[in-house]
Structure formats: C-alpha cells, structure tokens
Amino acid sequence: MKTVTLAHGNGGAENQELISKVFYKAFKNEILTKSEDAAVIEDGNLAFTTDSFTVSPLFFNGADIGKLSICGTCNDLAMMGAKPKYLTCSVIIEEGFEIKSLEKIVKSMKNELEINGAIIVSGDTKVVPKGSVDKIFINTTGIGQILQKGISSNLISSEDIIIVSRDIGCHGATIFAAREGMDMNSDLKSDCASLYPQIKALIEAGIKITALRDATRGGVSAVLNEWANQSDICIEVQEDKIPISDEVKGICELLGFEPMSLANEGTFVMAIKKEEALKALEVLQKFENSNNACIIGEVTQQYPKKVVLNSAWGTKRFLELPTGELLPRIC
Amino acid sequence: MKTVTLAHGNGGAENQELISKVFYKAFKNEILTKSEDAAVIEDGNLAFTTDSFTVSPLFFNGADIGKLSICGTCNDLAMMGAKPKYLTCSVIIEEGFEIKSLEKIVKSMKNELEINGAIIVSGDTKVVPKGSVDKIFINTTGIGQILQKGISSNLISSEDIIIVSRDIGCHGATIFAAREGMDMNSDLKSDCASLYPQIKALIEAGIKITALRDATRGGVSAVLNEWANQSDICIEVQEDKIPISDEVKGICELLGFEPMSLANEGTFVMAIKKEEALKALEVLQKFENSNNACIIGEVTQQYPKKVVLNSAWGTKRFLELPTGELLPRIC
Incomplete structure (x- = not known):
C-alpha cells in the first residue's frame, strides 16, 4: 500500500486491509475492533454509527442520495x-x-426519517469551490436505542441458520445500469429501504436474533465472509436458494458480475437459531420489502472461517471476500 | 436562492439563510432549532454534534486536517x-x-483524541475516483457527557459580561497565508487546539457558565451576532480590548479583512455573570492557549439583537453578521 486505490473502498478485502492497517491500528479500542455495523455504547443501551454517501448518479430508480443517506445509517442501527x-x-x-x-x-x-421515527438534531453545511467535490456528499451519523441486546457478528454457531431478507443485488445493478445509460426496459430498481420496521416486528414477535447485517458494499458475500471470520465458523450456502430477480441475473450474466458481491441498500442477512427460523420468516414475509425472505444456508464447522457455495448439482466452491474495484460510488 | 454559492458556506448571513430555509424547514424539531453548538439529548445528559472538514491545504502551520477534525467536534461538545x-x-x-x-x-x-480522553468507536471509508473529491474530506461526529447543564446561547442577560479566550483570527490568517504562498517570516500559526481542558478547569473551579461558543467560520463576529439574536440582547464590545496579534493585524490591514470575522479553531467566546469573571480569567490564564484571555464587552438592552463596537475614541458602529464569500475551505 503506497497510495489509496478504488479497491480500498470496495467493502471487500482491500477495504478491510486499509481499515485495519491504518485506522484500527491508530484508533484501537475494544468497541471499534468488534467491527459491528454500529458501536454499542452506554452500558449496551445505545448504538452509534456513521456513513458518508457519495453515490453517483444522485437520483436513480427507486431512491436518491437523500433517501439512501437516512436508510444507510438507520439500517446500521437497526442491524444492532x-x-x-x-x-x-x-x-x-x-x-x-x-x-x-x-x-x-x-x-x-425527511420522508425516510419519519418511517424510522428519528429526527435530525444537529447539522453542518460546507460549500466548496467547483471541482473540489462532485455535486454533493452527505454524512449521517445516528444514535439508536437498543431494543434487543446481544446481537453480534461474533457469536454465530452451528445452531444458527442463515436467512436473506429478499432478492439480492438490486441496488448495485440499478446504479450500474444508470451509470452506463443502459435502458433496462424493466422493473429493475434499487432495494433502498428502511429496515427498522422489519426488525421491530421480529423483536416484538419475541424472536431472539443472533446476528444481523445489511448487505451493502461487497454484498451478501462480504457479510458472510466477515461473519465466518469473526465467529470462526463455516457458512454453507445453497446456491439455488439465493433469491435473484431475472433483471439482476441478466445484468450479471451480461457483465460477468457475481450477484453475491453486488451492493444492496435494503436487504439484510440474519443468523438465527434453527427453531426460530419459520417464525422469523412468517414475520418477514408479511412485509412487501421482504416477502421473498428465505433460508439460504447453514452454519457448520466444515471449513472454519470460510463460506462454501453448494450448487444444485452437488458441487462445492468457496465464496471469497470480494476483491478489486467493484463499483465505486455505489453508496 | 437558485443555486448554492460559496457565500452559503461562510458561517455568516447567507449560511444561516440556507440552513433555515432548506434544512431547518424540512427537519424542524425543538432540539435542532435551538441552534446550539451541539444538540442536547437523553434528558440533558449527552451532547451530540457533527462536522465535516474540507480544509485546504491539508497541512498548515500549527495543525493539519486530522488535528482539526478532532478539535472541531470535541470543541463543539466542550462548548456545551x-x-x-x-x-x-x-x-x-x-x-x-x-x-x-x-x-x-x-x-x-490519535494525539488529539488522547488530549480529550475520547475514542473513535465507529467509522466509514469511501474511496472515490480522481476529480470527485479534492484529496480527502473527514467527518467526525461526537457524543459528550454533559458535566454542567444549562449552558445555552439563548439565556444571556445584562448580568453577563463577554470574555474571549485568546487573541483572535490566527486560523483564518494562517490558511489564507498558506494558500496565497505568503511567506510571513513570522510566528503566525493556527490556533487549532482542543478546548476541553480549559472548560473542564472552569467547571471544576465551580464557575457557572451562561454561554460558550468557539468562534469558527464567521469568527467572533458571527458568535456575538447569533447570541445577540438568540438571547434578544445588545452586546457592546470595546474595540481596543480585543486581543489581536501583530501578525494577524498585518494580514488584515494588507487585505482589508475584518479580524472579528476571521475563523478560529481554538478560541472561544464566553458569557458569564459579572461576579464570576475574575475567577474565570484566573483559571483561563493558567493555560498557555488562553493566557491572554480577557473581557471584551458587556450585555445591555441598548440595541436589541445588535452587536455594537465602541472605539477607544468614543465612536460606535454596529458589527454585522459577516456576509459574502469570506474564505472557503477554511475548515
């Protein structure tokens, strides 16, 4: 590492390298190095998280940078x-x-804040000369009240199964299509949405969640790899169980993308005890945004710290942490 | 307002217009519209504030964007x-x-975090293509534990006098000189510093503070005008009492700047009951960073919502909220 490259912002392997070698190294503390979606502070009562949004284009099918900037941060809180x-x-x-x-x-x-029941309490506005920033960047940082304690990516075990909340890759595919001027003549739109309503429903139904993460940069692939690593487990995914829309499949086949590495902005992965799975699916499937929620895999000790993709034909391959440039300015 | 101009980011009149007409209008709530340096949340126990740093150049005499990014946010917390x-x-x-x-x-x-006894608990790293941002922008957002409740820019009265913590305008003058390649051949350097140690000492000395604000964008002039407006008072300043170094005076005379409108990053203005003033000055003057702290003015009802500058020759003029472009990317 001599200079920062686009790959350092991919949500995958190079991103983790930059974070751990530069930021974690200097700022090291117990809370930060837990690497959760949000920091847990004040005796486990509050969650605290930040995100900067640089998406290009600013307006795209299904959302815009404003909606994204509230969903992104509120979702990180909901995931705790x-x-x-x-x-x-x-x-x-x-x-x-x-x-x-x-x-x-x-x-x-404002609309998205209302869905979350959250308010903006402090702000900052900087205006910079032409050429110093591309149009507008937004940072949102949020504090959440923890309703269910103990959700953590470090505690997943063989008793858990893995659920994905909806069909994957819509945000990444939409931004790519918009940027390339591809007229998809289709229903392809970003999944960008607030996830708090679903999480609230799960908690209110008395369901105990092991781990939760929204699959943003680096996609489901990054989440599963980080979980496998943090909890020292093997996650085995049934490839034919992963919900992917025809539109996203089309773009991936056309361009050689791995749908599991495409960014999402309203799709989460959940680890949950097997006996709670059906009840959780029942709750999730009542929401339009997660009506195709399903079980995609299980936790084993087969290959610790690895994610295995099992095909319908019985073959196996490792799903690695995404590497390379992927798609910059996706969020 | 049809487009955003550099003046909209000046910390002065146009900045306030953009904030109130676009942001406050949409996000309106009781905490936000109090317009304090930091929001007071959780039953008055916590302060919460955000700042993005875009300063150019990144490294300058006295500090760099890293030090600035911690001082800026920690100082906003200390000011509450x-x-x-x-x-x-x-x-x-x-x-x-x-x-x-x-x-x-x-x-x-890291160094500046240690001075404040604060830790980074959550982060985000985005890498964008060349031309989308000028080098690096940093956002820091902070939570502080309120040690003295009730500090507010809305409660200043004729019983208070106005103190400034040190000589003013050093940050603005330093950035200007650096950007223009002026070799000052002098000791001019940014005042950028963490103010928590001074505030802690004041509170530990049992001093009751009415209002505090660090005089960043828009300088002391912006602070005093906002206070006069928020507390519906007149602030009368003795012009010859305002501490200004020869270096800053030189730059201001050369370029026609008003030193009261120049940005600071380690200088605060305090409103405090008259009978507490000497004790407060005694505490402040023990710190190198505020060894020339002094009283610069008093609060009257002469011209409500106005700031008056009284010259040594007995003439008076209004000090208006700064307008125009001032210096973009000062912080």
Missing part, C-alpha cells in the same frame, strides 16, 4: 437491534448546485 | 459543557492519495 432515534446530517455541496435538487434530496430524507 | 467521549470518523478519500499522508493525518487525530 436498535430503534433509530437521533441523527446528525453533514453536507458538503459544490458551488453552483441547484437549490431545487437540494430541496428534493432533503425532502427524501 | 460536555466531556468528549465517543466519536465516529468517516473519510472520503480520492484515489491516488498517499498512504503516508493518510497515516500522518490519522496520527494527528
């Missing part, structure tokens, strides 16, 4: 079993940016 | 009488940025 409560919002705007576009973005944020 | 506790850190890096420079920045952050 927390109710999103207080957010900060910091924007960096290029001079010349249209106020109308800014108002449209802010309106999307 | 809070001990900085947990921070998040989100960086947006341009591809090609040198790892060595990144490590230098991160080291500055």
Whole structure:
C-alpha cells in the first residue's frame, strides 16, 4: 500500500486491509475492533454509527442520495437491534448546485426519517469551490436505542441458520445500469429501504436474533465472509436458494458480475437459531420489502472461517471476500 | 436562492439563510432549532454534534486536517459543557492519495483524541475516483457527557459580561497565508487546539457558565451576532480590548479583512455573570492557549439583537453578521 486505490473502498478485502492497517491500528479500542455495523455504547443501551454517501448518479430508480443517506445509517442501527432515534446530517455541496435538487434530496430524507421515527438534531453545511467535490456528499451519523441486546457478528454457531431478507443485488445493478445509460426496459430498481420496521416486528414477535447485517458494499458475500471470520465458523450456502430477480441475473450474466458481491441498500442477512427460523420468516414475509425472505444456508464447522457455495448439482466452491474495484460510488 | 454559492458556506448571513430555509424547514424539531453548538439529548445528559472538514491545504502551520477534525467536534461538545467521549470518523478519500499522508493525518487525530480522553468507536471509508473529491474530506461526529447543564446561547442577560479566550483570527490568517504562498517570516500559526481542558478547569473551579461558543467560520463576529439574536440582547464590545496579534493585524490591514470575522479553531467566546469573571480569567490564564484571555464587552438592552463596537475614541458602529464569500475551505 503506497497510495489509496478504488479497491480500498470496495467493502471487500482491500477495504478491510486499509481499515485495519491504518485506522484500527491508530484508533484501537475494544468497541471499534468488534467491527459491528454500529458501536454499542452506554452500558449496551445505545448504538452509534456513521456513513458518508457519495453515490453517483444522485437520483436513480427507486431512491436518491437523500433517501439512501437516512436508510444507510438507520439500517446500521437497526442491524444492532436498535430503534433509530437521533441523527446528525453533514453536507458538503459544490458551488453552483441547484437549490431545487437540494430541496428534493432533503425532502427524501425527511420522508425516510419519519418511517424510522428519528429526527435530525444537529447539522453542518460546507460549500466548496467547483471541482473540489462532485455535486454533493452527505454524512449521517445516528444514535439508536437498543431494543434487543446481544446481537453480534461474533457469536454465530452451528445452531444458527442463515436467512436473506429478499432478492439480492438490486441496488448495485440499478446504479450500474444508470451509470452506463443502459435502458433496462424493466422493473429493475434499487432495494433502498428502511429496515427498522422489519426488525421491530421480529423483536416484538419475541424472536431472539443472533446476528444481523445489511448487505451493502461487497454484498451478501462480504457479510458472510466477515461473519465466518469473526465467529470462526463455516457458512454453507445453497446456491439455488439465493433469491435473484431475472433483471439482476441478466445484468450479471451480461457483465460477468457475481450477484453475491453486488451492493444492496435494503436487504439484510440474519443468523438465527434453527427453531426460530419459520417464525422469523412468517414475520418477514408479511412485509412487501421482504416477502421473498428465505433460508439460504447453514452454519457448520466444515471449513472454519470460510463460506462454501453448494450448487444444485452437488458441487462445492468457496465464496471469497470480494476483491478489486467493484463499483465505486455505489453508496 | 437558485443555486448554492460559496457565500452559503461562510458561517455568516447567507449560511444561516440556507440552513433555515432548506434544512431547518424540512427537519424542524425543538432540539435542532435551538441552534446550539451541539444538540442536547437523553434528558440533558449527552451532547451530540457533527462536522465535516474540507480544509485546504491539508497541512498548515500549527495543525493539519486530522488535528482539526478532532478539535472541531470535541470543541463543539466542550462548548456545551460536555466531556468528549465517543466519536465516529468517516473519510472520503480520492484515489491516488498517499498512504503516508493518510497515516500522518490519522496520527494527528490519535494525539488529539488522547488530549480529550475520547475514542473513535465507529467509522466509514469511501474511496472515490480522481476529480470527485479534492484529496480527502473527514467527518467526525461526537457524543459528550454533559458535566454542567444549562449552558445555552439563548439565556444571556445584562448580568453577563463577554470574555474571549485568546487573541483572535490566527486560523483564518494562517490558511489564507498558506494558500496565497505568503511567506510571513513570522510566528503566525493556527490556533487549532482542543478546548476541553480549559472548560473542564472552569467547571471544576465551580464557575457557572451562561454561554460558550468557539468562534469558527464567521469568527467572533458571527458568535456575538447569533447570541445577540438568540438571547434578544445588545452586546457592546470595546474595540481596543480585543486581543489581536501583530501578525494577524498585518494580514488584515494588507487585505482589508475584518479580524472579528476571521475563523478560529481554538478560541472561544464566553458569557458569564459579572461576579464570576475574575475567577474565570484566573483559571483561563493558567493555560498557555488562553493566557491572554480577557473581557471584551458587556450585555445591555441598548440595541436589541445588535452587536455594537465602541472605539477607544468614543465612536460606535454596529458589527454585522459577516456576509459574502469570506474564505472557503477554511475548515
């Protein structure tokens, strides 16, 4: 590592290398190195997380940078079993940016805040000269009230099975299509959505969740690999069980993408005790956004710290942590 | 307002217009519209604030973007009488940025975190293609434990006097000189510093603070005007009492700057009951960073919502909220 490359922001292997060798090394502390979606603070009562959004284009099928900036942070809180409560919002705007576009973005944020029952309590606005930033970047940082304690990527065991909340890869495929000017003539749109309503329903149904993570940069593949590594387990996935829409399949086949590595913004992976699985699916399938939630795999001790893809024909391959540039400015 | 201009980020009048017409309008809630340096949440126990740092150049006399990014957010917490506790850190890096420079920045952050006794508990790293960001932007968002409740810019009265913690304008003048390649052949350096140690000492000395604010973008002038407006008071400042170094005076005279509008990053303004003033000055003057702390003015009802500058010759003029472009990318 001499310079930062696009691959260092991919949510995969190089990203982890940069984070651990530069940031974790300097800032090392017990909370940070747990590497959860959000930090757990104040005696386990609050979750705290940050995300900066640089997506290009700013407006795309299914959402915009405003909606994304609230979903992204609120979802990270929800993934720790927390109710999103207080957010900060910091924007960096290029001079010349249209106020109308800014108002449209802010309106999307407001709508999505309401879905989460959260409020923006503090903000910052920077305006920088042309060429110093591409249009607008938004940071949101959130505090959530933890409703169910103990959700952690470090505690998954062979008693758990793996659920995915919906068909995968829609956000990545949508941004790619928009950026390449591909007219998909189809229903392809980003899955960008707030996940707190589903998590709240699971908790209210009395379901004990082992681990939760929204499959953003690096996709489901990154989540499963990080979990396998953090909990020292093998995750075996049935390839034919993974829900993928025809539109996403089409783009992946056309361009040689691995759908498991495509980014999502409203899709989560859950590890849960086997005996709770059917009840959890029943809860999730009541939501439009997770009506095709399903079990995709199980936890074994076959190949510790590895993710195995089992095909319908009985063959096996390892699913590695994504590497390379993937798609920059996906979120 | 049709497009965002550099003046919208000046910390002054246009900045307030953008914030109130776009952000406050959409996100309106009781905490946000209090417009304090940090939001007060959780029954008055915690302070919560955010800041994005875009300063150019990244390294300058007295500090760098890393030190600035910790001081900026920790100071906003300290200004609410809070001990900085947990921070998040989100960086947006341009591809090609040198790892060595990144490590230098991160080291500055680490040093400054230690001064505040705070830790980074969550982070985010985005890498964007060349031309999408100028080198590196850093967001930090912090939570602090409030040690003295009730500090507020909305409660200043005629019983208070106004103290400034040190000579003003050093950060603004330093960045300007660095950007223009001016060889000052002098001791001019940014005042960038963590203010928590001073605030802690004031609180431990049993001093009751009315209002505190660090005079960043828009300078002392912006702070005093916002206070006059928020507390519906007149602030009368003795012009010859304002401490300004010869170096800063030189730059201001050369370029026609108003020193009261120049940005600071380690200088605060305090409103405090008259009878507490001497004790407060005694505490502050023990710190190298505030050894020339002094009283600069008083609160009256002469011209409500206005700031008046009284010259040594007995003339008066209003000090307005700064307007125009001032200096973009100052922080």
